[in-house]
Amino acid sequence: MAHLSPALRHKARALAAKAAANSPEGQLTAGSAYELMLYKLAEDRRRLKQIQSVKQKIALKAEILPEYQDWIDGVLSAGKGAQDDVLTTLLVWCIDVGDYAQALRLAAYAITHALTLPDQYNRDIPTLLMDEFAEAALSGAMTPAIGRTILPEVMALTEGRDAPDQARAKLHKALAYALLDKSPIAADNVEEAAPAAIHLALPHLHQALALDSRVGVKKDIERLTCRLKKTTAPPAKRKA
Structure with a gap:
């Protein structure tokens, strides 16, 4: 054909x-x-x-x-x-x-x-979409730049649809990584994350953790929160 x-x-x-x-x-x-x-x-x-x-x-x-x-x-x-x-x-x-x-x-x-x-x-179609698109992003088959466009569309399509919490958590995690341009978020690269990107990503990481305590983002949240504190902390006063 x-x-x-x-x-x-x-x-x-x-x-x-x-x-x-x-x-x-x-x-x-x-x-x-x-x-x-x-x-x-x-x-x-x-x-x-x-x-x-x-x-x-x-x-x-x-x-x-x-x-x-x-x-x-x-x-x-x-x-x-x-x-x-x-x-x-x-x-x-x-x-x-x-x-x-x-x-x-x-x-x-x-x-x-x-x-x-x-x-x-x-699986049903909403679950398959969350699983497969998230896996494509997390495995590197989908670039972060594409993920930042595609994954929100998948979220919108599947919003309100019944699906396992683990699948939805994985999708939130994948989008957070795409927003940060980091997969995974390691101790040696978290310092490179831009504060604006962190502010966008953290809600998705928190949502992922709320949906599935085993999704593997606790350390990510800790590292990124610490990074934000460093960027927003006032400069130390010099002693006279």
Whole structure:
């Protein structure tokens, strides 16, 4: 599908839009176009299962994803919110390959219409978003600069959604690190943290700790609080 002519790509998007538009919210997406996508997804998942290397799996997903773009565009333009296992699987793959902007587009649609992940995933979509985006930031797969933009969007999307406290705590921790441009916050680099960034990050660290006492931010809070005290302390008076 990645090499279709413009005319055929237009037709593919139109078929996707028709299938999505004809499938009401709360029901399964139906139609031959969706069945074709399910068949393709099953074949691609079989290819991925044959690979042991995580790095190679990610490379293959990056190669495969453009082949689904017409389906994505069609569903997002005309979909009424019917359950779509293709779309929700692609949401996970987009995070895996670092296409965070596309992942957020799919996530917004999925959360708005209360879509669920396929059976092989053991989490709901809000929990998956918090876990996977936070892990991408904390592992270094997502740069702090991108995290400062993307992670607040994930927070906004998942606000008020039921999810484990540990997942939400991890997301707050990841955003705090992104704001500080530090991961982790070590004794030998905390002195480099700017006071303005610390003021932004500390509330997220406190929130993370309130949600999960084992999230691992107690030392961070202590170091950053001490750093702030040093920067705001009045200069010592000289003796006459």
